[in-house]
Amino acid sequence: MTDILMPALSPTMEEGGLAKWHVKPGDKIEPGQVIAEIETDKATMEVEAVDDGEIAEILVPEGTQGVKVNTPIARLKGDAAAPAPKPAEAPKAEAPKAAEPAKAEAPKPASAPAAAKAEGGERIFASPLARRLAAQAGLDLKAIKGSGPHGRIVKSDVDGAAKGGVAAPAGAAQPAKAGAEPRQVLSLEQMGIAPGSYDLVPLDGMRRTIARRLTDSFRDVPHFPLTIDLEIDGLLAARAKLNALLEKSGVKVSVNDFVLKASAMALKLVPEANASYTPDGIAMHHHADVAMAVAIDGGLITPIIRACETKGLAQIAKESKDLAERARSRKLKPEEFQGGTFSVSNLGMFGIKSFASIINEPQGAIMSVGVGEQRPVVKNGVLAVATVMTVTLTCDHRVVDGAIGAKFLQAFKSLLEDPVTMLA
Amino acid sequence: MADFDLIVIGSGPGGYVAAIRASQLGLKTAIVERELLGGICLNWGCIPTKALLKSGEVFEKLSHLADYGVSASEPKADLEKIVARSRGVAKQMNSGVAFLMKKHKIEVIEGAATLEKGSPAPKVVVKLKAGGERTVQAKSVVLAVGARSRPIPQIGLEADGERIWAYREALVPKSLPKSMLVVGSGAIGVEFASFYRALGCEVTVIEAIDRIVPVEDEEVSKAAQKAFERRGIKFRVGAKVTKVSKSKAGVSIDLEAGGKAETLTADVCIAAVGIVANTDQVGADKVGLELDRGHVKTGPHGETNVPGLYAIGDCAGSPWLAHKASHEGIHCVEHIAGFKSPNVHSPIAGCTYTQPQIASVGLTEKQAKDQGREPKVGRFPFRVNGKAVAAGEIEGFVKVVFDGKTGALIGAHMLGAEVTEMIQGYVTAITLEATEEDLQSTVYPHPTMSEAMHEAALDAYGRVLHL
Numbered sequence: 001m002t003d004i005l006m007p008a009l010s011p012t013m014e015e016g017g018l019a020k021w022h023v024k025p026g027d028k029i030e031p032g033q034v035i036a037e038i039e040t041d042k043a044t045m046e047v048e049a050v051d052d053g054e055i056a057e058i059l060v061p062e063g064t065q066g067v068k069v070n071t072p073i074a075r076l077k078g079d080a081a082a083p084a085p086k087p088a089e090a091p092k093a094e095a096p097k098a099a100e101p102a103k104a105e106a107p108k109p110a111s112a113p114a115a116a117k118a119e120g121g122e123r124i125f126a127s128p129l130a131r132r133l134a135a136q137a138g139l140d141l142k143a144i145k146g147s148g149p150h151g152r153i154v155k156s157d158v159d160g161a162a163k164g165g166v167a168a169p170a171g172a173a174q175p176a177k178a179g180a181e182p183r184q185v186l187s188l189e190q191m192g193i194a195p196g197s198y199d200l201v202p203l204d205g206m207r208r209t210i211a212r213r214l215t216d217s218f219r220d221v222p223h224f225p226l227t228i229d230l231e232i233d234g235l236l237a238a239r240a241k242l243n244a245l246l247e248k249s250g251v252k253v254s255v256n257d258f259v260l261k262a263s264a265m266a267l268k269l270v271p272e273a274n275a276s277y278t279p280d281g282i283a284m285h286h287h288a289d290v291a292m293a294v295a296i297d298g299g300l301i302t303p304i305i306r307a308c309e310t311k312g313l314a315q316i317a318k319e320s321k322d323l324a325e326r327a328r329s330r331k332l333k334p335e336e337f338q339g340g341t342f343s344v345s346n347l348g349m350f351g352i353k354s355f356a357s358i359i360n361e362p363q364g365a366i367m368s369v370g371v372g373e374q375r376p377v378v379k380n381g382v383l384a385v386a387t388v389m390t391v392t393l394t395c396d397h398r399v400v401d402g403a404i405g406a407k408f409l410q411a412f413k414s415l416l417e418d419p420v421t422m423l424a
Numbered sequence: 425m426a427d428f429d430l431i432v433i434g435s436g437p438g439g440y441v442a443a444i445r446a447s448q449l450g451l452k453t454a455i456v457e458r459e460l461l462g463g464i465c466l467n468w469g470c471i472p473t474k475a476l477l478k479s480g481e482v483f484e485k486l487s488h489l490a491d492y493g494v495s496a497s498e499p500k501a502d503l504e505k506i507v508a509r510s511r512g513v514a515k516q517m518n519s520g521v522a523f524l525m526k527k528h529k530i531e532v533i534e535g536a537a538t539l540e541k542g543s544p545a546p547k548v549v550v551k552l553k554a555g556g557e558r559t560v561q562a563k564s565v566v567l568a569v570g571a572r573s574r575p576i577p578q579i580g581l582e583a584d585g586e587r588i589w590a591y592r593e594a595l596v597p598k599s600l601p602k603s604m605l606v607v608g609s610g611a612i613g614v615e616f617a618s619f620y621r622a623l624g625c626e627v628t629v630i631e632a633i634d635r636i637v638p639v640e641d642e643e644v645s646k647a648a649q650k651a652f653e654r655r656g657i658k659f660r661v662g663a664k665v666t667k668v669s670k671s672k673a674g675v676s677i678d679l680e681a682g683g684k685a686e687t688l689t690a691d692v693c694i695a696a697v698g699i700v701a702n703t704d705q706v707g708a709d710k711v712g713l714e715l716d717r718g719h720v721k722t723g724p725h726g727e728t729n730v731p732g733l734y735a736i737g738d739c740a741g742s743p744w745l746a747h748k749a750s751h752e753g754i755h756c757v758e759h760i761a762g763f764k765s766p767n768v769h770s771p772i773a774g775c776t777y778t779q780p781q782i783a784s785v786g787l788t789e790k791q792a793k794d795q796g797r798e799p800k801v802g803r804f805p806f807r808v809n810g811k812a813v814a815a816g817e818i819e820g821f822v823k824v825v826f827d828g829k830t831g832a833l834i835g836a837h838m839l840g841a842e843v844t845e846m847i848q849g850y851v852t853a854i855t856l857e858a859t860e861e862d863l864q865s866t867v868y869p870h871p872t873m874s875e876a877m878h879e880a881a882l883d884a885y886g887r888v889l890h891l
Contacts, residue, residue, distance in 0.1 A: 128856075129831075130857060148768060155832075
């Protein structure tokens with residue numbers, strides 16, 4: 001008898017929702033077969049069977065949220081590898097025995113979060129070395145899950161967190177003090193909205209993540225917007241030509257693909273804008289890994305075009321289309337949406353003229369792209385008509401000062417207004 | 425159909441402990457032993473040597489009685505009785521294991537096992553001691569077949585039971601040799617040297633590396649050699665044995681050291697130059713088991729390349745220590761039973777029961793430097809420790825190694841009386857991931873020799889009190 005455990009779909013994943021079962025008790029499964037879908041904070045991913053066998057029992061029903069990694073979610077009968085099982089007396093008799101002591105002795109996972117409560121007097125159980133390593137790395141012990149006895153945080157947990165990028169406490173430099181008090185939230189009723197006058201949609205993993213990360217970012221990152229207008233008639237003409245050329249290959253380059261390409265190139269021209277603030281120093285990224293915000297059912301996700309500055313428009317167009325499609329069907333792998341160095345968010349298709357996005361930590365800036373529309377412009381003292389698009393750069397002032405942001409936008413503007421320069 | 429959930433082959437400290445743990449976890453378990461329950465450790469290794477060494481230590485103390493203000497007339501060592509006591513201790517331990525097997529309902533199959541292809545694990549064919557053969561099938565098989573003394577036939581170093589001994593012969597001498605050569609200065613070599621020297625034998629230890637007990641910290645090697653030499657043991661280090669020849673009268677060993685040749689002669693010689701795994705005697709080739717220089721290649725839980733087959737202890741590689749085998753056995757069986765053990769990493773300490781004793785755990789100072797750990801090193805000698813002075817046990821010292829960046833305790837090295845009983849304090853500290861602050865802030869009882877452990881931790885950071 002084998003338990004199927006809740007898999008960790010990314011190094012930092014601690015829990016997830018069991019979105020869907022593709023199998024039911026009695027079904028025979030074989031390695032590689034998709035048996036379930038797991039919803040993490042960012043995506044829904046398929047779980048493949050590792051062993052073959054017959055599903056004996058589903059332990060965690062569909063739709064369960066917050067299932068901890070490594071929790072048994074289903075159980076396989078006996079082992080299918082064994083030759084034609086005679087009325088399986090032996091396994092039946094033994095298996096429960098084997099399982100019982102394990103249950104009795106294994107540290108209850110539930111005790112871990114309880115132990116790691118925190119400042120309000122309750123102690124976090126962590127080894128002396130783990131405490132020191134966390135302090136040295138500027139990591140918050142509260143954010144680290146302990147794997148030692150009774151959920152104690154040990155060295156390897158901190159090492160793992162340091163690698164896997166568990167969030168540094170809000171004010172990274174001084175973990176203990178800077179962690180802001182959680183805001184007191186009043187209930188809707190207390191704020192005058194009558195119970196029964198609304199439906200409550202439960203928070204899924206993605207909604208929780210959006211809420212947490214963007215609240216942290218908006219509160220803790222000193223951000224400011226810079227706005228600039230671009231004339232994109234040249235770009236539209238170039239795009240029309242390019243798409244005519246590419247028609248046979250079935251690739252269609254969008255305005256947003258030009259924006260991705262131009263922003264990546266501008267980041268290389270002004271590398272100070274392609275940077276992340278860390279307590280140890282400014283991380284100057286080697287590549288422009290440009291994340292593009294994609295609205296999906298129930299939220300948004302930011303898949304990444306890696307080393308975007310090295311890619312041609314046709315390639316970017318292909319990748320962005322593929323990523324967007326898979327984002328909508330929630331089929332992205334964690335590495336495809338984690339770890340960009342810059343983001344682009346485009347609401348032009350909704351007719352939005354300009355907006356300022358919230359920084360996606362640890363990136364140094366995010367660009368918000370508005371609609372391209374015909375507007376009156378004054379050229380050499382004469383009123384004329386041009387297609388104009390407004391973009392806004394939200395900058396993290398800890399890395400991107402006003403002048404740097406402005407230099408970046410200048411570079412971006414000259415690339416995009418005269419797309420031929422992107423060939424250089 | 426499987427007869428058992430688990431079959432353990434070999435009942436040494438790896439195998440029998442694994443079997444007990446398996447039984448605790450509800451696995452139907454059998455253990456196969458070709459000779460004596462408890463394996464080498466209990467019958468021909470750790471335990472009977474400790475009995476001999478205790479006799480040697482007691483006898484040696486008698487020659488220092490005056491130091492303590494007491495006297496006795498004509499102390500005598502009776503080799504026959506010393507050996508008989510050692511065998512009695514081994515026998516008692518051996519019966520203890522038999523009792524434990526019974527208590528945990530583990531079936532003991534007496535005979536020599538070989539593996540044959542099978543599913544879901546290899547079949548175990550046992551040539552029964554009582555005659556006949558029995559084939560048993562389990563869902564999992566754990567190989568815990570241990571190792572034996574390594575002969576070097578190319579130079580004539582092969583135990584013959586007369587003039588050339590391995591540990592077995594050395595444990596049951598019929599008479600006390602007048603002189604003895606020990607080839608190899610690892611734990612086994614220096615322990616026998618220590619015992620036979622205590623009884624009055626002229627002992628010379630030959631070591632190929634340029635220092636004795638080569639796995640220990642260099643400072644320990646140096647101080648240990650001095651301490652042994654004070655007791656009259658002679659050493660040849662950096663000496664390569666080129667030929668071992670025997671005659672009616674004794675043995676002679678040709679060696680080369682620093683370009684010079686030398687021939688040493690003695691009544692007997694003990695071969696203590698390492699071990700070979702017993703994997704050649706269990707049909708490893710029949711099931712296609714992957715080996716590395718005779719040792720089974722294993723994964724983190726003792727998994728081998730053969731489905732259902734696991735290996736632990738000496739036969740799965742160094743360090744060749746009983747407690748390492750037991751630990752691996754438990755870990756392996758818990759994995760087989762699907763028991764999730766907490767994430768705990770305990771280091772394996774080494775203990776050598778010479779006069780004085782040697783105990784160590786973790787990295788030596790040199791290893792720590794080589795790994796770029798910028799070690800902080802503290803030392804404290806027993807000669808200024810009150811309890812050691814009172815007990816007349818002032819030889820030796822404690823040395824600790826901390827990681828310079830994190831303050832983690834990463835190594836400890838001790839030479840002195842009963843340091844083998846003290847080292848676990850540091851083992852626990854490393855297991856619990858202690859830093860210098862924890863050791864410095866721990867209150868050590870007075871008067872004990874363990875206070876030196878505290879002082880060494882203080883010394884590493886310039887805070888030593890009694891120096």
